[in-house]
Amino acid sequence: MAIQPIRLFGDPVLRKPAIEVVDFDKELRRLVEDLTDTMMGAPGAGLAAPQIGVGLRVFTWYVDGELGHLVNPRLTLSAETQHGPEGCLSIPDLSFDCTRALSVVAHGFDMHGEPVVIEGSELLARAIQHETDHLDGVLFVDRLDTDARKAAMRAIREAEWFGLDQPTVKVSPHATNGLGF
Numbered sequence: 001m002a003i004q005p006i007r008l009f010g011d012p013v014l015r016k017p018a019i020e021v022v023d024f025d026k027e028l029r030r031l032v033e034d035l036t037d038t039m040m041g042a043p044g045a046g047l048a049a050p051q052i053g054v055g056l057r058v059f060t061w062y063v064d065g066e067l068g069h070l071v072n073p074r075l076t077l078s079a080e081t082q083h084g085p086e087g088c089l090s091i092p093d094l095s096f097d098c099t100r101a102l103s104v105v106a107h108g109f110d111m112h113g114e115p116v117v118i119e120g121s122e123l124l125a126r127a128i129q130h131e132t133d134h135l136d137g138v139l140f141v142d143r144l145d146t147d148a149r150k151a152a153m154r155a156i157r158e159a160e161w162f163g164l165d166q167p168t169v170k171v172s173p174h175a176t177n178g179l180g181f
Contacts, residue, residue, distance in 0.1 A: 003041045004034050004052040009091045009139070009156055010163070013050050018057045018135040021071050024113035028058070032069045032111045035060040044089045046127040048134035051090050059131035063124045070118060073108040073132050077101035082122060086130065086140050092161055096152050098140050100126045 007013055021028060031054060039047035039060050048059040060069045078101045086098040103121035106128050110116050120128055130140055141152045156162055 002034055002037060004038045006038065006042065006047075006089050007051050007053055008161055009141075011053075011090075013053055013055065014090055014134070014139060015137045016050065016055060017137045018048075018050055018055045021056050021058060021109075024071075024109070024111065028056075028071070029111045031056065031058060032060065035069065036067065039089075042089050045123070046131040047089060048131045050134055050137075057135045059135065061124070061127045061131065063120075063127050066124070068118065069111060070106055070108040070116065070128070070131075071111060073106045073128070073135070075129065075132055076105045076107075077129070078103040078121075078125075082126065084126070086126060088130070088140055090134075091139070091141065091152075091156060092159070094152065094155050094159065096141070096144055096148050098126075098143050098148075100129050100143075104128050106132070 031049060034052065035047050035049060035058065038052055039062060045063050046059060046061040049056045057072045058069065059073070060067070080102040081099050082102045083097055083099045085095045087095040102125060103119070104125040106118040106120075108116060118128065133140065133143070141149055141156070144152055
């Protein structure tokens, strides 16, 4: 429905674990549309609700021409790993090599509350793990080895966007807990 501002590194919403979705209603469908529009407009391979200021366990992805979303994901990761470049719309224009599971099986729901299982490897597995991390308040730079993390933090501090005013907190139509997310 609308492209939303993407929260940048340093915004506290990116470090707060998101809450489970309990209402599969028109507001959730609007959120999925907003996530999709924002991700495609950026453009990106994935976008989680906290990245647009909504503390719910929802994300979208667009990988290898496949567009999808997942609500309340639970992941099973392969023991085999992959190491490669990863970036983030909340950490614009920076990419660092990050180790992830090579494949993933993600259980969750679609925006209508129907159970879904997504199986992916390589880039799709990386995107699903990255976006699920966002739902847990984890950023990909947290998963880097010590030297890469130091380099990433230095690059973030030197980035033109770092320290700019963040968008004002958006109150989700899903907020029923009085906390504003």
